[in-house]
Amino acid sequence: xxxxxxxxxxxxxxxxxxxxxxxxxxxxxxxxxxxxxxxxxxxxxxxxxxxxxxxxxxxxxxxxxxxxxxxxxxxxxxxxxxxxxxxxxxxxxxxx
Numbered sequence: 001x002x003x004x005x006x007x008x009x010x011x012x013x014x015x016x017x018x019x020x021x022x023x024x025x026x027x028x029x030x031x032x033x034x035x036x037x038x039x040x041x042x043x044x045x046x047x048x049x050x051x052x053x054x055x056x057x058x059x060x061x062x063x064x065x066x067x068x069x070x071x072x073x074x075x076x077x078x079x080x081x082x083x084x085x086x087x088x089x090x091x092x093x094x095x096x
Contacts, residue, residue: 040076053089061088
């Protein structure tokens with residue numbers, strides 16, 4: 001059962017373009033962020049990783065300051081660079 005709003009076909013302009021880009025990133029599990037040159041992928045590994053957003057101005061949005069503080073957090077990772085962001089830092093830096 002639909003919501004009666006016409007779904008994605010009812011979206012227009014920049015809003016539609018951003019939403020479609022976000023949906024495409026989620027479908028591919030590749031998230032382009034403005035703070036890193038490579039796409040990040042959702043990674044289920046929970047090995048004591050630390051959010052690299054802690055090194056940015058203002059720090060990690062989930063308040064991570066060191067390793068072994070991220071248990072149970074969503075992790076977005078670039079394996080090539082050993083770069084990780086938590087869900088809040090990834091969402092803040094999405095390149096839409």
